[in-house]
Amino acid sequence: MGKYIINRLLLLIPVFIGITLITFLIAHSIPGSPFTNDRLPEKARLAIESAYGLDKPLYEQYFIYIINFFRGDWGPSFERQGNQTVTEILFGYGSRSEEGISFWLQLGLAVAAGIIITLGLSWLRTRTRRIDLLNTFKRWFFPTVLAVVTLWLLFLIFTLDTSTAGGFLFSLRLGIMAFIFMLIVGIPLGIIAALKQNTWIDYTVTTIALIGFSIPSFVLGLLALIAVVLINYATGSDFSIAPSSPTTLDLVLPAALLGAREASIIARLTRSSMLEVIRQDYMRTAQAKGLNDRAIAIRHGLKNAFIPILTVLGDRLAGLLTGSVTIEAVFNIPGIGRYFVSAILAHDYPMIIGTTVLYALMVVLINLLVDLLYGFFDPRVSYTSRRAA
Amino acid sequence: MAKVSKERISGPGSSRGGNILPSKGKKPAAETFPRATNSLWRDAWRRLRRNKLAMLGLLAVSGLVLIAIFAPWIARYQPDQPFYDSSSPKPYNEQNFQPPSAAHWMGTTGQNYDLWARIVYGSRISLSVGFVVQAIVLFIGVPLGLLAGYFGGWIDNLIMRLTDIFRAFPYLLLALLFLSSFGSSILWVYVAIAISTWPLMARLVRGQILGLKNKEFIEAAHATGASTFRILWKHILPNTLGPIIVAVSYGIPEAIITEAFLGFIGVSGDPAAPSWGRLISEGRDAFQSNPPTILIFPCLMVVITVMALNFLGDGLRDALDPRQGQGSGKK
Numbered sequence: 001m002g003k004y005i006i007n008r009l010l011l012l013i014p015v016f017i018g019i020t021l022i023t024f025l026i027a028h029s030i031p032g033s034p035f036t037n038d039r040l041p042e043k044a045r046l047a048i049e050s051a052y053g054l055d056k057p058l059y060e061q062y063f064i065y066i067i068n069f070f071r072g073d074w075g076p077s078f079e080r081q082g083n084q085t086v087t088e089i090l091f092g093y094g095s096r097s098e099e100g101i102s103f104w105l106q107l108g109l110a111v112a113a114g115i116i117i118t119l120g121l122s123w124l125r126t127r128t129r130r131i132d133l134l135n136t137f138k139r140w141f142f143p144t145v146l147a148v149v150t151l152w153l154l155f156l157i158f159t160l161d162t163s164t165a166g167g168f169l170f171s172l173r174l175g176i177m178a179f180i181f182m183l184i185v186g187i188p189l190g191i192i193a194a195l196k197q198n199t200w201i202d203y204t205v206t207t208i209a210l211i212g213f214s215i216p217s218f219v220l221g222l223l224a225l226i227a228v229v230l231i232n233y234a235t236g237s238d239f240s241i242a243p244s245s246p247t248t249l250d251l252v253l254p255a256a257l258l259g260a261r262e263a264s265i266i267a268r269l270t271r272s273s274m275l276e277v278i279r280q281d282y283m284r285t286a287q288a289k290g291l292n293d294r295a296i297a298i299r300h301g302l303k304n305a306f307i308p309i310l311t312v313l314g315d316r317l318a319g320l321l322t323g324s325v326t327i328e329a330v331f332n333i334p335g336i337g338r339y340f341v342s343a344i345l346a347h348d349y350p351m352i353i354g355t356t357v358l359y360a361l362m363v364v365l366i367n368l369l370v371d372l373l374y375g376f377f378d379p380r381v382s383y384t385s386r387r388a389a
Numbered sequence: 390m391a392k393v394s395k396e397r398i399s400g401p402g403s404s405r406g407g408n409i410l411p412s413k414g415k416k417p418a419a420e421t422f423p424r425a426t427n428s429l430w431r432d433a434w435r436r437l438r439r440n441k442l443a444m445l446g447l448l449a450v451s452g453l454v455l456i457a458i459f460a461p462w463i464a465r466y467q468p469d470q471p472f473y474d475s476s477s478p479k480p481y482n483e484q485n486f487q488p489p490s491a492a493h494w495m496g497t498t499g500q501n502y503d504l505w506a507r508i509v510y511g512s513r514i515s516l517s518v519g520f521v522v523q524a525i526v527l528f529i530g531v532p533l534g535l536l537a538g539y540f541g542g543w544i545d546n547l548i549m550r551l552t553d554i555f556r557a558f559p560y561l562l563l564a565l566l567f568l569s570s571f572g573s574s575i576l577w578v579y580v581a582i583a584i585s586t587w588p589l590m591a592r593l594v595r596g597q598i599l600g601l602k603n604k605e606f607i608e609a610a611h612a613t614g615a616s617t618f619r620i621l622w623k624h625i626l627p628n629t630l631g632p633i634i635v636a637v638s639y640g641i642p643e644a645i646i647t648e649a650f651l652g653f654i655g656v657s658g659d660p661a662a663p664s665w666g667r668l669i670s671e672g673r674d675a676f677q678s679n680p681p682t683i684l685i686f687p688c689l690m691v692v693i694t695v696m697a698l699n700f701l702g703d704g705l706r707d708a709l710d711p712r713q714g715q716g717s718g719k720k
Contacts, residue, residue, distance in 0.1 A: 011553065018554035023566065030570040210442075210703070214696035216646040218653060219688045222673060226681050322559030326650055330673075340562060341654055344569040352566065360557040367556075 008368055015364055016357075020069075023356045024062050027349045052078070065353070075350030077343075086354040089339055091166045110152040114145030143376045146369065158248060168358070171328070171335035174251050175321035178259035182316065186263035187309070190270025194305075195297055197275060205267065212264030220257045221330035246333055258327040262316050269312060273305040280304070307378045314370030318363040429631075429709075436708040443704020449697035457512040466493075466503035468510035468663045486679035498671060498683045507663035508690055514664040515694060518578060518648040519641035525583035526590050526640060531633065533587075534594025535621055539602055545595075552588035560585035564647060568656045578657050582647050586640065593636055597629040631709035638702035642695040649691050665691050 049055055056064075068075065074086035121144065122136035157172050193205035215223075231237070246254075277283065278301060286296045325337030332338070336355050343351035437443050456463055487497040495504035537548040555563070567581035601607065602625065610624050651657035652666020653673075660667070665687050672684030 011550070014550050015553050015557050018550075019557055022554070022558075026566050026570050210699065211696065214642070214699050215692050216649065216695070218650055219669070219691055222669065222684060222688055225673070226676065226684060229677055230681070318559070322562065325559075325561050325565075329654060341565065344565055344656075356558070356562055356566065359559040359562060363559060364557045 005372070008371070012364060012368075015360075019360045020066060020353065020357055021062070023353045024065065024349075025058075027347075027352045028058060028061075030344075030347050052076070065350075069357070074354040077351050078346065078348045086350045087166075089166050089351065090168045090336060090354060090358060106152065106156075107149070110149045111145055114148035115141070117148060118144040139376065143373060146373070167334055167336040167339050170246065170251070170333055171321065171324050171337060173248060174255050174258065174324045174327065174333060174335060175317070177248075177251060177255035178262065178320045178324070179317050181256050181259035182262040182266055182320070185259070186266030187270050189263075190267040191274055191297065191302065193267070193271045194274030194278065202271075206271070209264035209267045209271075212260050213268065215261060216326070217258050217261050218326040218330050220260055221254065221327050224253065224257055225330070246331075251333070254327050254331045254333060258320065258324060262320060266309065266312070266316065269309055270305065273308045274301060277301050277305040303377075307374075310370060310373060310377055314366050318366045321362055321366075322359045433631075433705075433708040437704050440704040440707060442700045443708075446697045446700025446702075446704065449693065450701055453512055453516060453694055453697065456509055457516050460509045460513055464503075464506040464509040466506040468502065468506045469661050486675060486683055488680040488682055495686045496680060496682050498668070498675075502663075504668070504683060504686060507668055508665070508686060511663045511665045511668060511687070512690070512694075514575065514662060515645050515648060515691070517575075518582065519645045519698070521579045522582045522586070522644040523637045523640045525579060526587045527633070527637065529583070530587040530590025531594050531626075534591040535598060535625070537591065538595035538598030539617075539621060539625065548591065549595075552591050555585065555588045558585060561647065561650065564651060565654070565656060568651065573656050574659065575657075575662070578648060578651065581651075582644050586644070590633070590636060590640075593632060594629055597632055598625055601625055601628055635702065635706045635709055638698065638705045642698040642702070645691070645695060645698070 046055070054061070065075065072087065074090075077084050077086055077089055118137060118140050122133055122140055125136050126133045154176065157169065157176065160169055189205050189209070193202045193209075196202050283296060283300055286300045291300075322337075324333075324335055325340065327333065328335045328337040329341065336358070339351065340355045342348075343355065487493060489496045493503050493505065495508060498504045498507065533548050533551075537545040563585040564581040567584060568577055571577045571581075607620060607624055610620050615624070648657055648664065649666040649669065652664040652668075653670045655667070655670060657664060657666060668687035669684065669691070672687055676684040
């Protein structure tokens with residue numbers, strides 16, 4: 001497993017180089033200069049460009065960029081005349097050096113808490129059954145620590161002060177809330193539909209899921225906007241769906257709209273996966289043993305049906321975190337998606353590359369996590385022989 | 390004769406019947422399967438025809454394609470030229486939004502345009518994006534997937550790392566980036582969307598081939614001295630067609646959605662061309678103080694198109710992969 005993780009991390013290097021290189025080249029081939037302006041004399045423009053190092057050959061600019069990237073300097077934002085750096089726009093102003101315990105210490109505490117919880121859990125499990133404590137610990141260690149760290153990160157994300165925060169925070173909140181919406185709506189509906197196959201419940205769920213699957217999130221957002229306007233018109237109220245500086249509460253509706261399509265995708269997937277599992281022999285065995293239906297459905301059914309769902313969950317989470325571009329555009333939420341679009345229109349190279357790399361890193365890391373979680377949910381997966389698959 | 394025997398070898402081994410040739414009617418007597426006279430494709434078509442939703446989707450898609458083809462006869466107005474009649478006494482260059490009427494079925498929009506005409510012509514853009522993008526995806530993804538899956542080794546490694554890179558790109562962003570740097574002509578829209586979706590196809594094909602290439606019928610083909618190209622083309626590819634068709638049928642609506650969003654942001658296609666995304670964007674800018682139909686109709690068109698294609702896609706999935714499609718209401 002350790003070897004597998006190292007292997008995967010090493011594979012990140014070509015991916016990182018590929019992404020930065022492609023983005024860099026495409027961004028720099030955008031016709032026109034970021035500083036083209038009628039009132040700006042030619043000479044001044046050249047001076048500004050040389051001040052930002054834009055007159056150097058491309059490969060040199062690329063190397064300088066990569067080196068600075070790892071030093072945490074993602075460059076100034078051209079669109080804002082260099083008054084703000086890319087990291088400031090994305091992550092906000094120096095909120096890391098806050099009073100109280102530092103980020104890394106908190107992370108360490110979370111990991112420690114995870115280990116302790118794992119120990120407790122494995123001890124409880126081994127007390128009732130004859131299993132090896134060490135093996136149980138090894139199996140539960142990674143998912144439990146991950147769960148605790150995730151919970152802590154969630155807490156952090158939803159309690160941070162938005163006034164100094166950058167666009168990333170809004171996108172994260174939106175994406176995570178949409179993801180949670182997707183999970184709590186999609187999976188139960190899929191299970192119910194599968195268990196009650198060919199009843200009116202099943203038909204209703206599949207029909208709704210099929211319709212939801214066919215409505216793009218930005219169209220859904222627009223339809224909601226129309227509804228709000230019509231309601232406002234009819235009742236004379238003044239409810240606004242798109243405030244300029246949204247609180248978490250304001251994001252609930254956009255997040256639900258963003259997650260609706262994904263929820264129907266997951267519901268469909270859960271249902272078909274569940275249906276496949278229900279037909280397996282071990283389900284009949286469980287029934288023959290006289291277990292009650294719920295235990296069969298959850299412990300034997302869902303546990304096995306969850307494996308194909310897990311594959312998709314990583315992609316969906318990444319898709320939601322990055323796909324928030326659409327909903328951000330509709331509701332004017334100041335997330336990174338909106339900055340990205342305006343950066344493209346303004347030839348703001350550092351901003352474009354920074355955003356893309358940030359998104360790409362999220363996608364890659366989430367995929368890595370999902371692959372590692374596989375081993376937990378499907379013990380048949382062995383990481384040593386996976387290279388061939 | 391050698392040819393016949395080879396086909397017989399590939400037949401039973403490949404449950405997805407590697408035979409699309411209709412000449413299969415004359416079966417060797419040795420075949421004992423009761424359903425042997427039906428090829429997979431005929432079976433699939435029969436299953437598809439029984440699926441009411443899929444047929445509804447097929448009908449709607451055909452209707453949309455006809456609308457797109459015969460747009461000049463259906464549109465009644467020019468999509469890119471303001472009309473002038475008794476209902477538009479306003480001077481040129483003034484916004485004119487009317488609710489639907491007998492003269493203008495979907496109302497009017499923008500600077501005296503007929504919305505119906507714009508939507509009809511917009512269907513050309515959306516549908517062409519759907520089909521062309523998937524054609525490009527097939528053209529790139531299938532050969533690369535074949536190569537990676539069949540030859541393995543460093544070729545596989547190289548291609549898979551390439552797909553890793555493209556998969557890490559949030560795909561809307563790549564398309565956006567692409568369009569902003571190479572201009573927003575419709576050709577680049579095709580390329581931009583295809584570039585960001587081909588890795589999925591390559592991975593799908595590769596996965597299929599990994600499962601196939603060690604099967605007995607491939608070994609048998611080797612033994613009869615078939616060339617590598619022949620094995621790939623005649624024995625492996627036909628067996629992967631089912632999943633590929635399903636992937637394409639889901640890819641088309643996905644591409645249409647992407648195009649609509651790119652149009653909505655304003656980076657896709659010619660600004661004057663009435664793509665549905667642009668109509669939606671125009672509608673959003675104006676619907677607050679005007680009839681909301683200018684926003685509702687383009688949205689509805691996108692939804693209807695995507696839904697019809699998804700109905701069809703579901704039907705195809707159930708028809709081509711009966712094992713997976715148990716879910717569609719039938720036993």
